[in-house]
Amino acid sequence: xxxxxxxxxxxxxxxxxxxxxxxxxxxxxxxxxxxxxxxxxxxxxxxxxxxxxxxxxxxxxxxxxxxxxxxxxxxxxxxxxxxxxxxxxxxxxxxxxxxxxxxxxxxxxxxxxxxxxxxxxxxxxxxxxxxxxxxxxxxxxxxxxxxxxxxxxxxxxxxxxxxxxxxxxxxxxxxxxxxxxxxxxxxxxxxxxxxxxxxxxxxxxxxxxxxxxxxxxxxxxxxxxxxxxxxxxxxxxxxxxxxxxxxxxxxxxxxxxxxxxxxxxxxxxxxxxxxxxxxxxxxxxxxxxxxxxxxxxxxxxxxxxx
Amino acid sequence: xxxxxxxxxxxxxxxxxxxxxxxxxxxxxxxxxxxxxxxxxxxxxxxxxxxxxxxxxxxxxxxxxxxxxxxxxxxxxxxxxxxxxxxxxxxxxxxxxxxxxxxxxxxxxxxxxxxxxxxxxxxxxxxxxxxxxxxxxxxxxxxxxxxxxxxxxxxxxxxxxxxxxxxxxxxxxxxxxxxxxxxxxxxxxxxxxxxxxxxxxxxxxxxxxxxxxxxxxxxxxxxxxxxxxxxxxxxxxxxxxxxxxxxxxxxxxxxxxxxxxxxxxxxxxxxxxxxxxxxxxxxxxxxxxxxxxxxxxxxx
Numbered sequence: 207x208x209x210x211x212x213x214x215x216x217x218x219x220x221x222x223x224x225x226x227x228x229x230x231x232x233x234x235x236x237x238x239x240x241x242x243x244x245x246x247x248x249x250x251x252x253x254x255x256x257x258x259x260x261x262x263x264x265x266x267x268x269x270x271x272x273x274x275x276x277x278x279x280x281x282x283x284x285x286x287x288x289x290x291x292x293x294x295x296x297x298x299x300x301x302x303x304x305x306x307x308x309x310x311x312x313x314x315x316x317x318x319x320x321x322x323x324x325x326x327x328x329x330x331x332x333x334x335x336x337x338x339x340x341x342x343x344x345x346x347x348x349x350x351x352x353x354x355x356x357x358x359x360x361x362x363x364x365x366x367x368x369x370x371x372x373x374x375x376x377x378x379x380x381x382x383x384x385x386x387x388x389x390x391x392x393x394x395x396x397x398x399x400x401x402x403x404x405x406x407x408x409x410x411x412x413x414x415x416x417x418x419x420x421x422x423x424x425x426x427x428x429x430x431x432x433x434x435x436x437x438x439x440x441x442x443x444x445x446x447x448x449x450x451x452x453x454x455x456x457x458x459x460x461x462x463x464x465x466x467x468x469x470x471x472x473x474x475x476x477x478x479x480x481x482x483x484x485x486x487x488x489x490x491x492x493x494x495x496x497x498x499x500x501x502x503x504x505x506x507x508x509x510x511x512x
Numbered sequence: 513x514x515x516x517x518x519x520x521x522x523x524x525x526x527x528x529x530x531x532x533x534x535x536x537x538x539x540x541x542x543x544x545x546x547x548x549x550x551x552x553x554x555x556x557x558x559x560x561x562x563x564x565x566x567x568x569x570x571x572x573x574x575x576x577x578x579x580x581x582x583x584x585x586x587x588x589x590x591x592x593x594x595x596x597x598x599x600x601x602x603x604x605x606x607x608x609x610x611x612x613x614x615x616x617x618x619x620x621x622x623x624x625x626x627x628x629x630x631x632x633x634x635x636x637x638x639x640x641x642x643x644x645x646x647x648x649x650x651x652x653x654x655x656x657x658x659x660x661x662x663x664x665x666x667x668x669x670x671x672x673x674x675x676x677x678x679x680x681x682x683x684x685x686x687x688x689x690x691x692x693x694x695x696x697x698x699x700x701x702x703x704x705x706x707x708x709x710x711x712x713x714x715x716x717x718x719x720x721x722x723x724x725x726x727x728x729x730x731x732x733x734x735x736x737x738x739x740x741x742x743x744x745x746x747x748x749x750x751x752x753x754x755x756x757x758x759x760x761x762x763x764x765x766x767x768x769x770x771x772x773x774x775x776x777x778x779x780x781x782x783x784x785x786x787x788x789x790x791x792x793x794x795x796x797x798x799x800x801x802x803x804x805x806x807x808x809x810x811x812x
Contacts, residue, residue, distance in 0.1 A: 251812075256629045258810035279632035289623035291552065305544050306631050 207232040207354065207385050208253070212261035215248050215409075222248040223259065224409040230387065230402070232353070235380055237400035237417070238389040241443060241455040245409035246389035247286075250358050253387065254283060265354060279307070282347030284357040288339040290331050297327030300346060307350040317345040321375055337368025344375055355379060357388035361395065373398060391454040392489070393427050393463035396420075420452060421463060428466055429489035432473065433459045434481060442481045449475045461489070541633055545641025546648065553611070553649035562607045566657035569599050574661045592665055593673070593680045597757050600684050601750050605691045606716050608650055612695020613712035615642050616806070618705040626812045635807045643696055643799060650688050654681070679760045683791075687753045690794035697802040723748045738774045745771060752790040759784050 208230040215223040223245045230236045238246040252259040255274030263270040270277040290299055296318075304314040318324050321341040326334075334342065340360055347355060357376070361369040376399055380386060390396050396403060397417045405412040405420070421427045434442045443460055446453040451472055452463040462472045473483045553559045573595045616639070619625035628638055658681045666674070695712055702708035731741055745751045755775065758765060765772030765783075775783055 251626070254630045256626060256810075256812060275632050275634050278630065281630075283627075283630040285627060285630075287623075289627045291622075291624065293552075293555065302544070302548055303631065306541070306633060 207234070207266060208236075208387070209264045210253070210261070211263075213249065213252055213263060214260040215245075215252055215257055216260075221409045223252060225261075226404075226406075226409070226411045227261075228404055228411070228414055230385060232385050233383045234402060235386040235400045236388075237396040237403045238387065238406060239396060239403050239420075239452075239454075240406035240412075241453070243408070243455075244406040246406060247358055248409070249406070250356055250387070250389060253356060254278060254281060279350070280352050280354050282344075282350070282352040282355045284340070284343045284347050284355065284360045286359045287336075287363050288331070288343040288346075292330065292332035294331050295327065296323065296329050296331060296334065296342060299331060300327075300342070300349065303346045304349050309350045313349055313351075314345075317349045318342075320348060321345045322371070335368070336363050337365070337371055340364060340368065340372050341375070344372065348379070354385045354387070357386070359389050359391065362391065369395075391461050392429055393417075393421055393452060394429060397427060427463055428469065430462045430464050430469055430472065431459045431487045431489055432462060432476070432483050433485040433487075434476070434483055438481055442476055445476060445479050445481065446472055451475070538634075538637060541637040542641040542644060545633070545638055546645035549615075549642045549645025550648050553646060554652075558611065558614075559649055559653060562603075562611075563653040563656050566603055566607070566653065567660050569603065570596060570657040570661040571664060573599055574665055591673075592661065593677050593757070594761055596661075596680065597754065600680075600687070601754060602720060604654070604684055604688050605719060605750065606713075607653070608688045608691035609695040609698070609712040609716050610709055611646050611650060612643075612692040613698045613702070613708035614705050615646060615696060616699040617702040617708035618699075620703060620812060621705050629812060636803055639696070639700070639803050639806050640799075643692065646696075647689055647692055650692060651685050654684055654688060658684075676761050680757060683753060683756055683760065683788075686788070686791050686795070687749060690749050690791050690798075693795050693798040693802070697798040697805075700802045700806045719748055719750050723751075738770050739778070742771050742775050742778075746787060746790050749791050749794040752787040756784055756787040756791075759787075 208228075210229075211227050213223055213226045214221060226245075226249065228236070238244075238249060240246055248257060251257040253263055253265075253270065255263075255270040255277055258271060265277045265280050268277045268280070294302075297314075300314040300318060301311050304311045304317075315324070318327070321344050323338065323341055323345060326338070331339070331342070340363075343360075355376075360376075361372050364372065373395060376386070376388075380399065386399070388395075388399065390399075400417055403413075403415050403417055403420055405415065432442070439455060439460060443453050443455045446460065446462060449472075453472075454461045464472060469488065473486065476483055574592045576595065616625065619628065629635070658677075662674070662677060665677075694715065695708075698711045698715065699708045702711065727741065727744055730736060730744070736744070746755070755765060755768070755772070758767065758772075765776045768775075779786055
């Protein structure tokens with residue numbers, strides 16, 4: 207379904223995506239995992255044909271660089287945050303995209319119903335909550351029933367309830383057989399939604415693996431957010447990575463994927479190297495309420511990736 | 513009617529060639545974007561502001577046209593058209609340049625450009641669609657101003673000279689399209705709407721004021737021949753527009769001095785076509801360059 211070969215995207219001298227290749231079969235779900243600046247968003251934009259890149263990307267055999275319009279007709283794209291004219295009404299916005307995708311405008315109503323936004327057609331985009339905006343973006347992405355869904359950190363701006371709604375919808379789509387590529391900073395989302403993970407670092411593919419390999423004790427994984435002095439964040443992320451922790455340098459603090467019973471370890475690890483953790487919070491995971499609480503054997507990330 | 517299915521291949525009736533289907537799809541996408549752009553423009557403050565300003569000034573000029581001769585009330589169409597000329601040369605380029613400058617740069621700044629480019633839409637379709645939508649909105653804005661002014665003139669001063677007035681509307685619309693194309697070119701090159709508007713204002717200043725001063729200085733400094741002065745003058749679309757309107761009003765270009773006399777004698781009846789060609793070129797060239805840049809550069 208998706209075939210990427212030696213994809214390279216340079217911005218002046220910086221290689222945002224560096225010689226990256228992967229395959230994804232129809233119905234598969236691939237997570238892009240890595241810190242800010244790892245190249246996840248750039249790779250997504252290359253897949254969409256928005257950024258021209260070296261190498262080849264084929265969707266169902268269609269070369270994105272040569273037939274971008276046709277390739278994009280197969281993709282439903284959900285950005286980090288829906289960017290659409292704030293004055294537009296939800297109903298007219300979705301009808302516009304229905305026409306753009308050459309589908310009957312009645313499908314717009316169906317698409318809104320699918321994400322639970324029926325009855326909100328007269329609301330203006332600016333009046334929607336973050337969760338509703340993301341669900342609208344999903345509705346727009348699904349309007350033409352595309353076989354591929356591409357999502358760029360779709361829950362990063364949502365609270366736990368909004369995140370749960372979006373993840374539930376994505377789970378349903380997976381069950382329907384949609385092919386999915388998504389970037390995420392949250393291990394719980396990757397575990398729930400992905401069957402493959404591309405671990406990226408500074409534009410390069412570190413490993414193409416599975417959530418089970420990255421997080422063997424998947425049932426008790428928690429997302430821990432550490433707040434460190436701003437100038438030290440990058441250094442702290444490096445130290446944690448060297449220590450075998452799965453860490454993302456997101457917009458707010460460092461997010462560390464850690465087993466339920468080892469939550470203090472990253473902080474101790476940083477303290478031993480002179481990095482002070484100002485504050486921390488335990489992020490509420492998508493399926494937290496359903497998970498069994500039991501200790502499991504874990505391995506450092508460095509060993510997992512070896 | 514063509515549709516793109518989930519495999520990205522086009523379904524279309526067998527009697528339509530692939531080229532026809534591609535053309536229809538191209539035209540349909542442009543019109544869809546144009547409709548959205550037009551609707552957005554109608555609900556925007558700039559459209560309202562410019563329409564009110566232009567209409568008020570146009571009616572004001574119509575009323576004042578007889579003031580110089582010691583009479584009061586509305587002048588005829590011909591005199592009003594002449595009176596409107598300078599107003600148009602100031603206001604219309606400002607309207608069109610700033611409207612064009614905000615279009616792509618504004619979408620880029622709001623983050624909406626990425627979302628549009630992620631849809632099954634080519635960059636050319638998006639750019640041309642936005643241009644067409646803005647062009648229709650601008651022409652509507654001008655037509656409201658001219659229309660109200662013409663209605664009042666017809667009511668108070670009769671219909672004499674209405675043909676010249678109508679031609680003025682046509683020339684003004686073409687001038688607006690050329691300035692809009694220049695604005696779109698600025699927009700494609702700018703990352704922020706504020707920067708694009710700033711550049712557009714500078715270009716406006718250059719076309720309206722500085723080019724005349726530059727031409728005068730150049731003539732004096734380099735002792736340019738009259739044909740060179742004429743060639744340099746008509747490079748500026750505003751000057752080409754002015755000469756065309758003067759010819760259309762059946763006035764002699766002699767009012768423009770030796771350059772006007774030279775143009776009349778040298779080009780005769782072909783002069784209006786030459787001047788119209790210059791303005792049309794100012795539509796086609798910037799828009800083509802903007803499309804090429806927007807397509808080639810990629811990214812957002």
